[in-house]
Amino acid sequence: MADEKHSLLGAVIEGAAGLAGSYAATLTHLFRKPVTEQYPEYKRPMPARTRGRIILTRSPDGNERCVACYLCSGACPVNCISMQSEEGENGRRQAAWFRINFARCIYCGLCEEACPTLALQLTPEFAFCKDDIADFVYEKEQLLVDHGGKHPDYDFYAHAGIAAGTPKGSHIDEDEPVDVKSIMP
């Protein structure tokens, strides 16, 4: 009996200590600085590779990088990229129009990975709300920027783009064209 009494008292003390512990824990919280970030006033700097709004970049010489190869629109799981290719004055392929529907985009980044010219890039900008859902359809003019994005020094045509503006054999890491008649056995 005495033993039971003791265990009851012990249980009461243990319970009371447990309660006091949780009260103490919340009390210490009261004097800590809140961890909340006050969003519109303080914008946390996002990592450079955050997948937000999409841009079309330009190479260092100021030309459009996009060669309208349709790879991005083929890679897009939700089919929100569409374009029409054409040939420009200097013989370069380019997009006659280029359209991304951001209301449908899921910001997966597959288009960026598919793009062979590093033209299409996702930026950390994520807050661009609209009142009208139709305004989310961005045209080429809205997508094009005048810098190189994450790869400012890269120029696709310095590596490839056969004979469009740059003659054969003048590309980086490219051998001179071989005269087939000179390599006869």
Next chain:
Amino acid sequence: MTAELLIGVGVMLVKMAVALAVALGLAAYMILLERKLLGRFQVRYGPNRVGYFGLLQPLADGLKMLLKEDIIPDGVDRRIFLVAPAVVAGMALFAFMLVPFGETLTILGHAVPQVIVRTNVGLLLVLALSSLAVYGLALGAWTSDNKYSLLGGIRGAAQMISYELALGLSLVPVVMRARSLDLSDIVAAQSGLPFAVTEPFAFLLFIIAALAETKRIPFDLPEAENELQAGFHTEYSGMRFALFFVGEYVNMVLLGALIAVFFLGGWHGPILPPIVWLGIKVLAVPVFLIWTRASLPRLRYDQLMALGWKVLVPLALLNVLLTGAILVAAA
């Protein structure tokens, strides 16, 4: 004679207006206080956008509630459904008329007691009103025609029955010491030591039982969000929903006032003017309730019942006997 009567009626109206404004204003800001404090307890800010420091938040909330659509689902018993929230809020406000705010004043030769209604059964009336409020809850839940509401309502009613006893019994020692059921007399009896010191067990029991009466964590079984959606007010929206909350927060303030009157010596206190003391005591209780809400988990339903019937009621009875023995020994 008529002039006397008119003055009496006028004074009564003014007192009622003041009490109503104080109760509702406090309740509105109690919501802000709760949200702010809960935020800080959880290491975040709480509302701080509307007005300086979030001070206009209650106003914005009220406006929003008023503008919301008042949805009355098919299948509800309309009359009872519409009245139920008003019962909850109304009973809490009614109980306020019994709370004394200070000594009897003498203005222009008239004795003006600082209480709206002074009766010699004040304590009983307060208990009765607080039990009536549960009717609003249970009826609203029952007529909602929703199983979650019904479960919440049943829990509310069962909880009320089991804790009402402990609540009443924990006040018996207070009555024995004050030798009166009149709230003003009870305060007057504490001009020396408050009953919280002389009757610590009764104080503790009353706080626990009152926590259950106000249906707040750890005893918020009737609305238990994670089991019952919102419990008894699941089907309510707009201002009717808000009325339930007005009731709950007025109840919190009322509880503060009652604990101040029954155990903390009402407006008695050194140095500061009486009304300030009363204010401090009345506000200390809700702050404690909010702190409790941030600290404790919800009880399981059977634990709640076991605590009420097997622990609180016997302890309260024992406490009555103990107080009786002490009083007899002292006399």
